[in-house]
Amino acid sequence: MKAGLNRYRIAILAGLGLLTLLLSLMATNLLSQLRDLSMAAGDNTQWSIAQLDTEFANLNAVLSEQLADQSYDDAEVQLRIDIALSRLNIINSGRAAEIFGENDEAIGLIQPINDFADQIIALSDRPGPLSTLELRQVRDMVKDVRPNVRNIALLGVRLGAEQSQARRAEFSQQLSRTGGFAIALLIGMAGLLILLDRLFQRAVRRDADLLASTRRLTSTVSASLDAIITANEAGEIIDFNAAAERVFGWDRDAILGETMEDTIIPPQMRDAHHNGMKRYLSTGKPRVVDAGRVELSALRKTGEEFPVELNITTAQDSGQQVFIAYIRDISARKINEQELIDARDQAERTDKAKSQFLTVMSHEMRTPLNGILGVLDLLRTTSLDQRQSRYADIATASGEILLEHINEALDITRIETGALQLTPQDFDLSDLMTALTDVFDPLAREKNLNLTLDVEDQMRRAFHADSSRIRQILTNLVGNAIKFTDSGGISIKVRGIHGPKSTSLRIAVTDTGAGIPAELQDQVFEDFVALAHGEGRQARGDGLGLSISRRIAREMGGDVTLTSTVGHGSTFVLSLPLDRIEATHTPNTPVVHQPAEPARPCSILVVEDNTINRKVLGDMLTGMGHTVQEAVNGADCLAKVDDTAFDLIFMDISMPVMDGIEATQNLRSNPGPNQNAHIVGLTAHGREEYRDAAERAGMNRFHTKPIRLDALHSILADVTASSFPPNEGIQTPGALADLISALGVPKVQTIGDTFFEELNAFLDVARAVDDGSALAEAAHKMKGAAALLGQEALETPLAAYEHDARAGDLNDSADRAHAMDKIAHEARTAFDQALTAHRKA
Numbered sequence: 001m002k003a004g005l006n007r008y009r010i011a012i013l014a015g016l017g018l019l020t021l022l023l024s025l026m027a028t029n030l031l032s033q034l035r036d037l038s039m040a041a042g043d044n045t046q047w048s049i050a051q052l053d054t055e056f057a058n059l060n061a062v063l064s065e066q067l068a069d070q071s072y073d074d075a076e077v078q079l080r081i082d083i084a085l086s087r088l089n090i091i092n093s094g095r096a097a098e099i100f101g102e103n104d105e106a107i108g109l110i111q112p113i114n115d116f117a118d119q120i121i122a123l124s125d126r127p128g129p130l131s132t133l134e135l136r137q138v139r140d141m142v143k144d145v146r147p148n149v150r151n152i153a154l155l156g157v158r159l160g161a162e163q164s165q166a167r168r169a170e171f172s173q174q175l176s177r178t179g180g181f182a183i184a185l186l187i188g189m190a191g192l193l194i195l196l197d198r199l200f201q202r203a204v205r206r207d208a209d210l211l212a213s214t215r216r217l218t219s220t221v222s223a224s225l226d227a228i229i230t231a232n233e234a235g236e237i238i239d240f241n242a243a244a245e246r247v248f249g250w251d252r253d254a255i256l257g258e259t260m261e262d263t264i265i266p267p268q269m270r271d272a273h274h275n276g277m278k279r280y281l282s283t284g285k286p287r288v289v290d291a292g293r294v295e296l297s298a299l300r301k302t303g304e305e306f307p308v309e310l311n312i313t314t315a316q317d318s319g320q321q322v323f324i325a326y327i328r329d330i331s332a333r334k335i336n337e338q339e340l341i342d343a344r345d346q347a348e349r350t351d352k353a354k355s356q357f358l359t360v361m362s363h364e365m366r367t368p369l370n371g372i373l374g375v376l377d378l379l380r381t382t383s384l385d386q387r388q389s390r391y392a393d394i395a396t397a398s399g400e401i402l403l404e405h406i407n408e409a410l411d412i413t414r415i416e417t418g419a420l421q422l423t424p425q426d427f428d429l430s431d432l433m434t435a436l437t438d439v440f441d442p443l444a445r446e447k448n449l450n451l452t453l454d455v456e457d458q459m460r461r462a463f464h465a466d467s468s469r470i471r472q473i474l475t476n477l478v479g480n481a482i483k484f485t486d487s488g489g490i491s492i493k494v495r496g497i498h499g500p501k502s503t504s505l506r507i508a509v510t511d512t513g514a515g516i517p518a519e520l521q522d523q524v525f526e527d528f529v530a531l532a533h534g535e536g537r538q539a540r541g542d543g544l545g546l547s548i549s550r551r552i553a554r555e556m557g558g559d560v561t562l563t564s565t566v567g568h569g570s571t572f573v574l575s576l577p578l579d580r581i582e583a584t585h586t587p588n589t590p591v592v593h594q595p596a597e598p599a600r601p602c603s604i605l606v607v608e609d610n611t612i613n614r615k616v617l618g619d620m621l622t623g624m625g626h627t628v629q630e631a632v633n634g635a636d637c638l639a640k641v642d643d644t645a646f647d648l649i650f651m652d653i654s655m656p657v658m659d660g661i662e663a664t665q666n667l668r669s670n671p672g673p674n675q676n677a678h679i680v681g682l683t684a685h686g687r688e689e690y691r692d693a694a695e696r697a698g699m700n701r702f703h704t705k706p707i708r709l710d711a712l713h714s715i716l717a718d719v720t721a722s723s724f725p726p727n728e729g730i731q732t733p734g735a736l737a738d739l740i741s742a743l744g745v746p747k748v749q750t751i752g753d754t755f756f757e758e759l760n761a762f763l764d765v766a767r768a769v770d771d772g773s774a775l776a777e778a779a780h781k782m783k784g785a786a787a788l789l790g791q792e793a794l795e796t797p798l799a800a801y802e803h804d805a806r807a808g809d810l811n812d813s814a815d816r817a818h819a820m821d822k823i824a825h826e827a828r829t830a831f832d833q834a835l836t837a838h839r840k841a
Contacts, residue, residue, distance in 0.1 A: 088117050437451060641677075645674060755786070
C-alpha cells in the first residue's frame with residue numbers, strides 16, 4: 001500500500017511539473033509577442049519611414065529656395081542634410097530594417113538611397129560652406145533619389161502593415177492556444193484535485209481501518225489469555241501484554257527494554273536461545289521460529305520455572321525484524337494430564353487386578369470343584385438307594401451350576417482383556433436348534449409350558465461359525481425364558497436374510513412372562529444386575545448371563561436385543577452374520593451311527609499337582625478298568641516315562657517345577673517309548689488361554705477341568721478306537737456301562753425290555769398313524785430312553801424322525817419305520833450281548 005501511494009505521488013508531481021513547464025513556455029512566448037506589438041506601436045515605424053520622404057522634400061525645398069534667391073545659409077542646409085540622413089538611418093536599423101528584411105524590392109530601393117547618403121556625407125564633411133555648384137549638385141542628387149525615398153516609404157508602410165497584421169493573427173492564435181492549454185490545465189488540475197480527493201478519502205478510510213484494526217489488535221492482545229511478548233533483533237522486549245504480566249509476574253514498564261535472556265528464559269536454556277537467535281539472524285534458517293507450537297520451560301520473576309507452550313513468529317517493523325512470542329502457561333494442564341494418567345494407570349491396574357483376581361479365583365475354584373464333581377460321578381457308579389441318589393443328583397447339579405458361574409466369570413475376563421477366541425466350524429443350524437430344544441423341553445414341561453421351535457426352510461442347512469458360542473447364547477436366552485415364565489409358553493423362531501455368500505441369522509426367543517419395563521430394559525444387559533421378580537424378570541440368577549451373551553454376540557459381529565411389554569412377555573433376538581456352506585447330507589434322510597466301542601484297558605499316566613484331583617481322576621480311570629500311574633509335576637512325569645510306555649497321558653497345564661507345556665515339548669522332542677503317546681491337556685483356566693500353546697507343544701487334545709466320567713468315556717473310546725485294531729468281542733456303550741454300574745444288570749435288563757417293547761409299539765403306530773404331533777412326542781420319548789441306555793444307533797434316527805414329524809414331513813413314515821426295525825433288531829442283539837458279558841464278569 002505504501003509503494004502504491006508513492007507511485008501516485010510521483011505521477012501527480014510529474015503532471016504538475018509538466019503543466020507548469022508548458023504554461024511557462026506559453027507565457028514567455030505570449031509576452032514576447034506582446035512586447036513586439038508594444039514596440040511597433042511605440043516606434044511608429046511606418047510613420048518614421050513616411051517622414052523620410054518629408055525630410056527629403058524639405059531638403060529639396062531649402063536647396064531650391066536658396067539657389068533661387070541666391071542667398072546661401074550653409075547652417076540651415078547642413079541641418080536639413082543631417083535631419084534627412086538621420087531619417088535615412090531608420091530604414092537601415094531597428095524595426096524598419098526588420099520590416100524590410102530580405103525584401104528584394106526594398107533592397108533595390110535602399111541601395112541608391114544609401115549611395116546618396118554616402119555622397120552627401122562626403123560633400124558635407126568638407127571644410128567650409130558648400131559652394132553654389134555643390135548646392136546645385138546636392139539638389140540634383142536629392143531630386144534623383146527622391147523617387148526611391150518615396151517608394152521605400154510607401155513600401156515600408158505596406159510591409160509594416162502586412163507584418164503587423166501577421167503578428168496580430170499569430171498573437172490571436174497564441175492567445176487561443178494559451179486559452180486552450182489553460183482550459184486543459186484547469187481540467188487537468190480539476191482531475192488531479194478529484195484524484196487527490198479520492199486518494200485522500202481512501203487514505204482517510206485506510207487510516208480509519210488501520211486505527212480500528214490497531215485498536216482491535218491492541219484490545220485482543222490486552223485481553224488475550226496467552227502471554228504475547230514482542231522483541232527486537234537484539235532480544236530486547238519492546239511489548240509486553242497484560243497476560244504476560246500475569247504469567248511472568250513482571251510489570252510492563254519494568255520489563256520493557258530488558259532482554260528475554262535476562263528475564264524470562266531459564267539459565268540452562270540461555271546459551272541455546274542466544275545461539276539460536278544468532279544463527280537465525282545470520283542464516284535465516286529457523287528451528288523454533290515459525291515451527292508451530294513447542295513445549296519448553298520459562299522463568300517467572302520469582303525464579304520459578306514452569307512449563308509453557310510457545311509459538312514464535314516474525315514481522316518487519318521499520319526495516320528491522322521483530323519476534324512475536326505467543327506463550328501459554330500449561331502448568332494446570334500438565335497437572336491435570338498427570339492426574340488423568342495416574343487415574344488411567346490406577347484404573348488399568350485395578351482392572352488388571354480384577355481380571356487377575358477373577359482368573360485366579362476361577363482357577364482356584366475349578367480345582368476343588370474338579371474333585372467334587374469327580375467324586376460325585378464316582379459315587380453315582382456305586383449302589384445307592386433312592387434318597388442317596390437324589391442327594392447325589394442335587395450335589396452334582398449344584399456343582400454344575402457353580403461350574404457355569406466360573407465359566408461366565410472367565411468369559412468376562414476374556415472379553416475385557418480381548419482374549420476371547422472364537423472357534424468357527426461347520427455345523428447344521430437345524431440340528432443345533434433341535435438339540436437345544438430337546439435339552440430344555442423337559443424343563444418346560446415341568447412348569448407346564450409349551451416350548452416350540454420354528455425354523456425357516458431356507459435355514460435348514462449348514463453354516464460356518466462358532467456353534468458352541470451360539471449354543472451358549474441361546475442356552476442363556478431359552479433358560480431365562482423358561483425360568484421367568486409361569487404360564488403360557490416359549491417360542492423359538494429362526495429366520496434369515498440371505499446375501500450372495502452369507503446369511504444374517506435372526507433367532508427370536510419369545511416368552512409370555514411378566515415382561516420388563518422400558519426404563520429397565522437396558523439394565524438387564526449390565527453385569528451383576530438382577531431385577532426383582534416383582535418388577536419383572538431378572539437378567540439371570542448370577543447377573544452375568546445376558547451381559548456375557550451380548551458381548552459374545554458383538555464379538556461375533558452381531559448383537560442381542562430386547563423388546564418387552566409389561567404383562568405380555570419379552571422377546572430376545574440374537575442376530576449374527578453366518579457364512580453358508582454346502583450341505584453334506586439331506587436332513588430328511590436318517591443317519592445311522594454304529595455304537596461307539598468302549599475303551600479297552602489302557603496304561604495311563606496322570607500328571608497332576610493337586611492331590612485330590614490326581615486321586616479322583618485315577619480312581620475314575622481305575623474303575624473303568626485301566627492301569628493308572630501318577631506324577632506330581634512335569635519333571636516327575638519325564639522321570640516315569642523313561643521306563644514305561646503309556647497309551648494315554650493326562651497332563652495338567654499349570655504345575656510347579658515344570659508345567660505341562662514344557663513337559664509335553666520334552667516328550668515330543670526326545671526319542672523314547674512315549675514320544676508318540678496320546679496326550680490330553682487339562683487346565684482349570686479357560687480353553688482359549690492355553691489352546692494355541694498346547695497345540696504347539698504337541699498335545700493331541702485339550703480339556704477344561706473338571707473332567708467328568710462321560711467325558712473320560714468319550715476320550716478313551718476315541719483314543720482306543722484310533723490306537724488299537726477292532727475287537728471282535730462284545731463292547732458295552734459307555735452310557736449303558738454307567739447304568740449297569742449304577743443299577744445292576746437285573747434292573748437294566750427290565751428297563752431294556754420295556755424300552756424295546758415300547759419301541760416296537762411306536763414303530764407299529766408310525767406305520768399306520770399320520771398325526772405328526774403325536775408321533776413327534778412319542779419319538780421324543782423314545783429318543784430320550786435310547787440315550788439313557790446308550791443306544792446311539794437308535795437315538796439319531798429317532799431324533800430325525802421327531803424333527804420331521806414336528807415339521808409335518810411324514811410322507812415316507814412307513815419306509816422309515818421299516819428301516820428302524822432293522823436298526824432296533826441289531827441294537828437289541830447288542831444290548832443282550834452286553835448284559836450277558838456283564839453277568840459273566
